[in-house]
Each structure stands twice: as structure tokens, then as C-alpha cells.
Amino acid sequence: MIIPPKPTRVPDHSAPPPPDHLTWSAVHGRLQSLAVWTERRPGHGEDAEPLAAYHRPTENGLLAVFDGSGGSGAAPAWNAPDGATHTGAWVGARIARLAAECWFQGVVAAKEPDTIERLTYCLRALLAAAPTSARSKVTGSMRRLLPTTMAAVRYRTGDEGVRWQAVWAGDSRSYALLPGSGLHALTRDDAHEDDTLELLRQDPPMTNVICADRPFELSVHEGEFREPCVLLAATDGFFGYVHTPAQFECVLLDTLTRSESVGDWADRLRRAIQPVTADDASLSLVALGFADFAQLRAAFAGRHDSVVGGEYLDVPSAADGPDAVRRWQDRTWQSYRHGYERFMPGVRE
Amino acid sequence: MTTELEKYHGNLQYAVDIVMCIDATGSMNPVLDIVKNSSLQFHQRLGEVMARKSKEISQLRLKVIAFRDFGDDPSDAIEQTDFLRLPQQVGEFEKFVRGLRATGGGDIPESGLEALALAINAPWETGLDRRRHVIVMFTDAPAHPLGTVGASAQTYPRDIPRSMDDLFEQWGYARSQTAVMEQSAKRLVLFAPEEEPWKEAIGEEWDLTLHFPSRAGEGLEEFEMDEIIETIANSL
Numbered sequence: 001m002i003i004p005p006k007p008t009r010v011p012d013h014s015a016p017p018p019p020d021h022l023t024w025s026a027v028h029g030r031l032q033s034l035a036v037w038t039e040r041r042p043g044h045g046e047d048a049e050p051l052a053a054y055h056r057p058t059e060n061g062l063l064a065v066f067d068g069s070g071g072s073g074a075a076p077a078w079n080a081p082d083g084a085t086h087t088g089a090w091v092g093a094r095i096a097r098l099a100a101e102c103w104f105q106g107v108v109a110a111k112e113p114d115t116i117e118r119l120t121y122c123l124r125a126l127l128a129a130a131p132t133s134a135r136s137k138v139t140g141s142m143r144r145l146l147p148t149t150m151a152a153v154r155y156r157t158g159d160e161g162v163r164w165q166a167v168w169a170g171d172s173r174s175y176a177l178l179p180g181s182g183l184h185a186l187t188r189d190d191a192h193e194d195d196t197l198e199l200l201r202q203d204p205p206m207t208n209v210i211c212a213d214r215p216f217e218l219s220v221h222e223g224e225f226r227e228p229c230v231l232l233a234a235t236d237g238f239f240g241y242v243h244t245p246a247q248f249e250c251v252l253l254d255t256l257t258r259s260e261s262v263g264d265w266a267d268r269l270r271r272a273i274q275p276v277t278a279d280d281a282s283l284s285l286v287a288l289g290f291a292d293f294a295q296l297r298a299a300f301a302g303r304h305d306s307v308v309g310g311e312y313l314d315v316p317s318a319a320d321g322p323d324a325v326r327r328w329q330d331r332t333w334q335s336y337r338h339g340y341e342r343f344m345p346g347v348r349e
Numbered sequence: 350m351t352t353e354l355e356k357y358h359g360n361l362q363y364a365v366d367i368v369m370c371i372d373a374t375g376s377m378n379p380v381l382d383i384v385k386n387s388s389l390q391f392h393q394r395l396g397e398v399m400a401r402k403s404k405e406i407s408q409l410r411l412k413v414i415a416f417r418d419f420g421d422d423p424s425d426a427i428e429q430t431d432f433l434r435l436p437q438q439v440g441e442f443e444k445f446v447r448g449l450r451a452t453g454g455g456d457i458p459e460s461g462l463e464a465l466a467l468a469i470n471a472p473w474e475t476g477l478d479r480r481r482h483v484i485v486m487f488t489d490a491p492a493h494p495l496g497t498v499g500a501s502a503q504t505y506p507r508d509i510p511r512s513m514d515d516l517f518e519q520w521g522y523a524r525s526q527t528a529v530m531e532q533s534a535k536r537l538v539l540f541a542p543e544e545e546p547w548k549e550a551i552g553e554e555w556d557l558t559l560h561f562p563s564r565a566g567e568g569l570e571e572f573e574m575d576e577i578i579e580t581i582a583n584s585l
Contacts, residue, residue: 041401070402070583071584137561137562138560138580139548139552139553139559139562140539140552140553140558140559140560141553141554141555141556141558142556142558142584143559143560191533192524192532192533193533201478201479202480202533204532204533205533205557207523241361278361278403278404278405322477
């Protein structure tokens with residue numbers, strides 16, 4: 001059985017226009033899950049709704065986010081029945097979400113192959129079948145048909161801990177948040193730049209995205225945690241508009257510490273990120289192995305004090321000039337980087 | 350709460366350099382008129398389109414390279430500005446653009462690749478964060494091979510590549526060691542006919558390129574300035 005996350009807070013709109021955010025949360029035993037989804041322009045965002053699924057009988061779960069690539073997929077791709085025209089990026093993200101969910105259901109409910117090749121097949125098959133009623137005349141190497149990122153974490157809980165497998169394409173990311181050591185990236189962006197701070201500074205183009213008209217690759221990285229942990233997947237609207245990578249962990253821990261429940265954490269995350277991001281933002285998260293929310297919050301109290309109370313929020317003022325900000329970024333990144341990259345896959349050749 | 354949130358608010362602004370390569374031969378009068386009539390509003394309109402995409406511009410610099418045909422008249426085959434900062438230098442930009450006349454060129458092809466080579470070797474911004482180096486090519490004609498037609502003329506650019514392969518090396522590719530363009534920043538937007546070198550040799554082979562096919566010899570009349578600005582903003 002798949003447990004869809006239960007909505008905890010829906011904006012009070014009695015009628016259209018569509019909401020600019022949604023949050024969900026669910027609790028099952030020692031599993032606590034939440035998802036956050038926000039749009040800059042309601043109804044026109046290019047992030048699909050985040051995916052958070054868990055199959056009780058086999059203790060398998062899947063987190064995933066999808067960010068349609070607005071630059072390469074800006075062309076109109078589908079005229080909806082209500083008259084709205086959606087871009088290729090909008091359509092691609094939603095089709096990839098459907099494909100990932102179908103793949104997961106097939107694996108846990110129908111014992112279909114538990115392989116990346118099978119997931120790739122599902123993505124290709126659904127993208128190939130997608131409606132493309134509005135064709136664009138644009139060509140060129142940068143253009144893609146139905147382009148989207150994906151960051152997914154497949155996990156399985158058991159007596160010996162949590163087995164995880166990160167799967168991704170593009171620049172959406174998966175992370176582990178551990179009580180003792182904080183935030184660790186589990187993925188490496190598909191870009192020519194390998195340094196996470198430089199990725200923040202330059203916002204470079206992606207070298208690989210899921211799409212309907214060109215080859216793409218899914219990268220895989222896996223591991224195991226024997227202690228309680230938090231796993232999450234997020235689009236760059238969550239982590240791409242801060243000063244330095246450590247500040248994303250500050251957002252996670254600051255909101256966790258102030259929250260009373262996992263649903264409250266989802267809403268505080270949404271309220272923290274929506275005013276500062278310049279993009280659609282979505283996040284899917286699961287906490288595994290904590291007895292309840294109070295224990296989850298308490299487990300990260302020490303890490304919160306050292307990170308949020310440290311130098312990562314002491315941003316030089318505008319009066320100090322851009323060079324002062326750069327020096328502060330470089331210094332704080334060097335002190336943070338080793339832990340952040342501890343579980344990161346190696347640099348590609 | 351606002352003060353706390355501001356701590357997380359990183360640099361979201363883009364430093365945008367744009368080189369417009371404009372075919373100024375006779376058939377291009379319509380697009381020249383569009384650029385002329387929109388030059389004063391260009392900064393504002395690009396800023397508005399960027400704002401709709403939740404992007405801001407920290408610095409906008411524009412350079413224009415007008416080209417005709419070294420095979421027809423080498424003396425006026427290239428006219429160009431330095432990088433001009435907008436809106437501060439909009440007067441210089443407008444004066445140059447208004448002074449352009451769509452004339453000459455003789456038969457196709459034209460000297461578009463020489464203009465592209467000059468654009469690639471322009472003095473791009475190197476210091477600010479979130480840099481974008483965009484070359485926009487407006488032409489309704491195919492191009493002469495580099496280093497051939499008019500290459501012996503005194504006005505022919507001295508320091509540009511003499512072959513498509515060498516020009517491609519300067520444009521660069523993944524992990525390229527010889528690139529002049531910065532991989533993270535570069536974009537090429539072509540408003541050009543589905544003819545060579547624009548369609549395959551550049552549009553499909555060079556990375557980070559968008560190609561809006563035009564009808565050969567018809568002066569890009571089908572394009573509106575809104576569409577051009579939207580395309581440039583999408584490429585960022």
C-alpha cells in the first residue's frame with residue numbers, strides 16, 4: 001500500500017486562482033515525512049509537486065522532486081482544457097514525477113525490476129507518450145523537449161538501519177541530515193563546475209537533464225546509515241539562493257528547532273524559504289528512526305546550536321562591499337565543506 | 350522575522366553582457382528598425398522580462414557589431430561599439446544604432462562569421478557573480494567561410510580564427526582548454542535562416558545555442574522585439 005502524505009495546511013482560497021504553496025506531512029511509527037511546494041507565479045511554476053511515498057509491507061520509501069528546466073524548455077508544450085498553456089518544462093516535470101511514482105509502485109507492488117534501467121525506461125516511455133499539442137519553432141543545442149531535473153532518494157528501513165540510494169539528473173539534490181554531523185550532500189550536480197560554492201555564485205548551465213528528445217543519464221549513489229537519520233530531496237529553489245551552502249542547513253535546523261510537529265516544520269520551512277527564493281521551490285523529507293517529533297528535534301539540538309549559532313549567518317553588510325562577502329563565503333565554506341562532501345559521490349572524469 | 354530571513358538572502362543578480370551581431374545589409378532594414386526603435390527601452394524591457402522570471406540584473410552591458418560583406422565592400426564590412434553600460438550609456442548606444450544603414454552586401458553569403466568571431470573575442474565581464482555572456486546574431490543570410498572572402502583586405506580583422514574548427518575551439522566545450530568563452534556564462538542566440546553555418550555547424554554542434562529559424566532573404570520580419578527579448582531572457 002502506498003501512503004500518500006496527508007495535507008496539513010492548504011491556503012484559504014475558496015476558488016481559483018491556484019495556491020502559491022502547499023505543504024504535506026505524515027507520521028507512521030518511527031517514520032515522519034513532510035513535503036513543501038511553492039510557486040513564484042501560481043499556476044505557472046515549473047516544479048512538480050514533490051513525491052513522498054512509503055510502502056509499509058516492504059518498508060520501502062521514495063522521496064523525489066522535479067524541476068522543469070525553464071530556459072531550455074520555455075516553449076509552449078500543452079494547452080490545458082481550461083485554456084492555460086503550459087511550457088515544456090512544466091509538462092516534463094510532471095511526467096517525470098508520474099514515471100517515478102509508477103516505477104516505485106511497480107517495484108514494491110508488482111515486483112518489477114528494482115533497477116535504474118527500469119526507471120529510465122519508465123521515464124522515456126511516459127515522456128514519449130506525452131502530449132505536445134503546441135510545437136515550437138526553436139531549435140539549437142540548448143533546446144530540449146520536456147526537460148526536467150530529478151532528485152530522488154529510494155530508501156529501505158530494517159533492523160540494521162537505513163539503506164539509501166540517491167538517483168538524479170540535473171541540479172536538484174538529495175541530502176542526509178544526521179544528528180551528529182549535520183547536512184551531507186548525496187548527489188553531485190550535472191554541471192561543469194564541481195565546487196558547491198561556485199555553483200551558488202555562478203548558477204551554471206546543466207550538462208544533463210531528463211528530456212524527451214535527447215539522451216540523458218540517471219546517476220546513482222548509495223549507502224547505509226545505522227543511526228536515525230533524515231533524508232531529503234530538494235530543488236534549487238530551496239538551496240540555490242542563500243549566501244553559502246551552510247545556510248541551507250541553518251534553514252533546516254532553525255525551522256526544526258522552532259517546530260512543534262512535523263506538519264509545523266513543513267509550514268515553517270515554507271515560510272522561511274518563500275520570501276528569499278527567486279524560484280519555485282520544492283522539498284520532500286523523511287525522518288527515520290526517531291520515536292516522535294520531540295525526539296527528532298532534541299537529536300539535532302546540539303548541531304543546531306553549533307551551526308545556527310556559528311559564523312554562517314554573520315554575513316558582512318552591504319557597506320563592507322562585495323569582496324568582504326566573497327572572503328566570508330570562502331572562509332566559511334572551507335570550514336564547512338569537508339563534512340558537507342563526506343557522502344558526496346566523486347568528481348566525474 | 351524579516352531581518353532573520355535576510356541573512357539567507359544571497360546574491361540573486363546577474364551580470365549580463367550582450368553582444369548583438371546585426372546583419373546590416375540591404376534586406377535587414379526591418380530588424381534594424383526594430384533595434385533602433387527599441388534601443389531606449391531595451392534595458393527596461395529586458396529588466397521587466399527578467400523580473401517576471403524572478404531574476405534581477407546587477408549590471409547590463411551591450412555591444413553592437415554591425416556587419417555586411419567583405420567581398421562586397423571591405424571598408425564598411427564591420428562597424429562596432431565598445432561594451433556600453435546601460436542605462437548610463439544609452440545615448441551612445443542609440444546614436445550608434447540610429448546611424449546604421451541597412452545597405453550593400455551584394456549577393457549572399459555575408460560576413461557573419463567574422464562578426465561572430467569578434468563577438469567571441471570581446472572583453473567580457475570577468476569579475477561579478479552570476480555572469481552571462483550572450484551573443485545574439487541577427488541575419489537572414491548564410492555566411493562566408495572564415496578567412497576566405499575579403500581576408501586580404503586591410504580592414505579584415507587580424508586576430509580572429511581562420512577556420513570554423515578554430516572558431517569552435519574558441520567557443521569551447523566541456524572541459525575545453527582552448528576556449529575563450531566562459532563555459533558557465535556563455536550563450537548564443539541565433540535569429541538566422543536554416544542554412545549553414547547557422548543550422549547544423551553551429552546551432553546543433555555548438556553547446557548552449559538557441560536557434561530561431563528565419564526565412565532567408567526576408568530580413569527577420571517575423572520577429573517582434575518582445576519575442577527577441579523574451580528569448581534572450583530565457584537564455585540567461
